[in-house]
Amino acid sequence: MxxxxxxxxxxxxxxxxxxxxxxxxxxxxxxxxxxxxxxxxxxxxxxxxxxxxxxxxxxxxxxxxxxxxxxxxxxxxxxxxxxxxxxxxxxxxxxxxxxxxxxxxxxxxxxxxxxxxxxxxxxxxxxxxxxQHETQSLMDPENHIDLLDLYDREATLRAKEEYLHLFEKLDTLKKRYQHLSENEIEMAHRLDLLEFQMNELEQADLSPHEDEVLEEERDKLANFERIYQGVQDAYNALYGEQKGVEWLNKASQALQENRAYDSFIAEKAEELSNHYYIIEELTFELRNYAETLQYDPRRLNEIEARLNEINRLKKKYGTTVNEIIEYMAKIEEELEQITNKDSHLANLSEQINETEHDAYLEAKQLHDIRQKAANMLTKDIHHELKGLYLEKATFAADIESKTETAQSTEGTGVKLHKNGYDYVRFLISTNPGEPLKDLNKVASGGELSRIMLALKKIFAKHQGxxxxxxxxxxxxxxxxxxxxxxxxxxxxxxxxxxxxxxxxxxxxxxxxxxxxxxxxxxxxxxxxxxxxxTIEQKIDELGRMITGTKLTDTAKEHAKELLDLAASYKSKMEMNV
Known part of the structure; x- marks a missing residue:
């Protein structure tokens, strides 16, 4: 609230x-x-x-x-x-x-x-x-189907979910059919484009993550001198006379000679000995790695040329090699569909007919639920209108379908849309003998107020x-x-x-x-x-509303009576809940 x-x-x-x-x-x-x-x-x-x-x-x-x-x-x-x-x-x-x-x-x-x-x-x-002077959402015919569905929400929601799943599938199939059955000239142009793209990508012969692997190798070759010097400097600092490994060995021997006299020294001697052998092994690995390093300017040129080719393809087909490969798979599938267009169209047509059949059956079930809800809603509205002294008014929830302009559904001629094949309008006639009219065409302001309140009374708890x-x-x-x-x-x-x-x-x-x-x-x-x-102020305000001019004792008595009647009505309603 x-x-x-x-x-x-x-x-x-x-x-x-x-x-x-x-x-x-x-x-x-x-x-x-x-x-x-x-x-x-x-x-x-x-x-x-x-x-x-x-x-x-x-x-x-x-x-x-x-x-x-x-x-x-x-x-x-x-x-x-x-x-x-x-x-x-x-x-x-x-x-x-x-x-x-x-x-x-x-x-x-x-x-x-x-x-x-x-x-x-x-x-x-x-x-x-x-x-009073505003077009209400309740009065807008476009909202009436949603309001009717809210009336029997539980039953409608289940049927609507099943139908929407089929309708969205049907819509997707129809779009694919339309795309595949475009005119011959456009399809021929599309085929030429796809064949050119496929040929270009096949010649490129890309491998997954190739760009990442090549960039890593290029960076290594481009920075060969720094890498080699770094490995050599590290090795030289560790191995040789008066270098790191020798000093570690001396420190380890110093502790080993005194380990028998102190438990702490014994523990640290063991730790240092283990670290010494690890560092010594690391030193040999650095030496071996430095011997494998070779600078190949020709390989660097090859990598640069390959990356330039890949970057050219990225501008057209994707931001990474993997995206380009995925795009290649998509155009391969589309090429196959266009090349075998007739068989694919026949298959799509069969799927469309089957899905349309299932969607129509779900729409029919949705229609039956709405028809039942419309009958119950009509009774409830008449009851509310009677309580508002519009007992001679006639209300109807009109449910109709529209004819499909091209191919009809199930041979019925109905047009499916996101809500099934129903179109709902709330109609009212306030006087005997008058035809039913759309709610927004009711002329009397007083009647319109009461009709709106009757609708609002019923739908208030459903609208949320x-x-x-x-x-x-x-x-x-x-x-x-x-x-x-x-x-x-x-x-x-x-x-x-x-x-x-x-x-x-x-x-x-x-x-x-x-x-x-x-x-x-x-x-x-x-x-x-x-x-x-306050209560006293309410009485005075109601009295002024009654008289419209000067506040009188009679008006105040009448105001007290209205408040008592209202309190009695509320109490009665609470007892009936």
Whole structure:
């Protein structure tokens, strides 16, 4: 959930820090106090489009930072962090966004600089913002198939994994077939190129690690004089009259003569004797090695010429001899495929047909699972809509397939894609006799709010976001519908943290935490202040929301009644859990 939000020099906000709790947090206040500005800040934090207009007047930059606590070890945010190399420790994610006065946007996740696209990837898994005038992810038909799959996640996931494996294999086979069946002129050019490359590499007659072996030998020959002199100097320092080995021998004899009188001397005499023989043996090895050293300038020239040839090939075929040999194996395989193109095409065609057959069967199983899920989802949606006084509304999860333009799958004419052959749209009709329409084409704002809440109530626990934000989604409703919306928002807060900007006293009364947003002006300076209300302050704020003008005793009594009703409803829900 969103634990803490810090905003500085953003619009009319100079500097605020807000702490949020679990459950339902309601934000209320007069129009223009800065409620929606706070939501704008959260949207920017989640990767929304920034603008210099957001930077407070006379400020150099606007800064927004949000701390999110993740209490689910299997939350998808961990996979996103792993994908982009961002470590998530202590179950916390910090998103940071800076917008400068000249329009530059700087994004960070857990202190690491990221692109806006990466910030958006994190944001969309942590925050889900809903507003009256915004196209919601729930309303976008492109998301409907994923939402339906989430509804019966366990069954769908197994079938989807099997299908995706086959679909990716089918896609690879089709690409290979297309590549191999390109037009004759392009294939002839490719064949000529491969034959030239193969001939050049065969003539080179490369051996594994040849470049490394030759470079080592070249370095030895190029530094022959230094190597020979070094070995000779070492040998001369050790062997001969008054040299190292002779002095070691004298030291060993000195200890040997007195070993009988002292255990320490006896021990060291033995050690020195062993070292003497080792050094003596090393001296003979140095002498023998020096006798084998020979300088061959002709061999050095041969090595330089061979390395020049290898380096020329490296520029064309790989950075090492081993990579060049691997490339040679690949073009040998491709040459064989092109030379025997017809037989390979026939084999690929057979593999494509078999894989397509298996993929279609898996897609059919996926379709059947979705159809069953769609029927259950439809019943659940109707139940939720009834609770929101849309009992005459009709919902449907429409599942259809698209026709393949070229070769059909299994003779059915369906087109396979990454999700099978299904295309899903959520349709709604709010009045009897009206045809079903796409969700985003529902005209009434009040109806749209209720439909969205019904969907959100069902999918909240499946989507995995930690914070759901409602920005005046209750606009255009009142009376019993307002109470129903309040109850639905409360239910959603049982699955995810909910932050809600509202003008409805019914929704505000249902809050676990009530924060008041106020705008203060002092010395020609306007700022926004956020304060958490006590019980008495809640009553006063609800009373003002009820009357819209002056706070009266009647309004306060009504406010107390709303709070009592909300507390009674919550208690009843807890008992039913």
């Amino acid at each position: 969103l634990t803490e939000l810090s905003i500085q020099d953003f619009a009319i906000i100079d500097k605020i820090s807000i702490t949020f709790n679990e459950g339902l947090t309601v934000l209320t206040g007069e129009t223009g106090a800065g409620k929606s500005i706070i939501i704008d800040a959260v949207q920017l934090l989640a990767g929304g489009r920034g603008s210099v207009e957001f930077v407070r007047h006379d400020a150099k930059k606007a800064e927004i930072e949000g701390l999110f606590s993740i209490d689910d070890n299997y939350h998808p945010i961990y996979n996103v962090g792993k994908q982009y190399g961002i470590e998530i420790q202590d179950e916390m994610v910090v998103l940071h966004r800076t917008i400068t006065a000249n329009g530059k946007s700087i994004c960070r996740v857990n202190g690491k600089l990221v692109t806006l696209a990466i910030l958006k990837e994190f944001g969309r898994r942590l925050i889900d913002v809903h507003s 976001v930690t914070s759901v934000i409602f920005d005046e989604v209750d606009t255009g409703v009142s009376g019993r519908v307002a109470q129903a919306i309040a109850e639905k928002i409360f239910h959603i807060s049982n699955e995810s943290q909910v932050l809600c900007i509202t003008h409805l006293p019914q929704v505000a009364a249902m809050a676990d935490t009530h924060k008041l947003i106020e705008k203060k002006a002092k010395n020609n300076h306007t700022s926004t202040i956020v304060s958490e209300l």
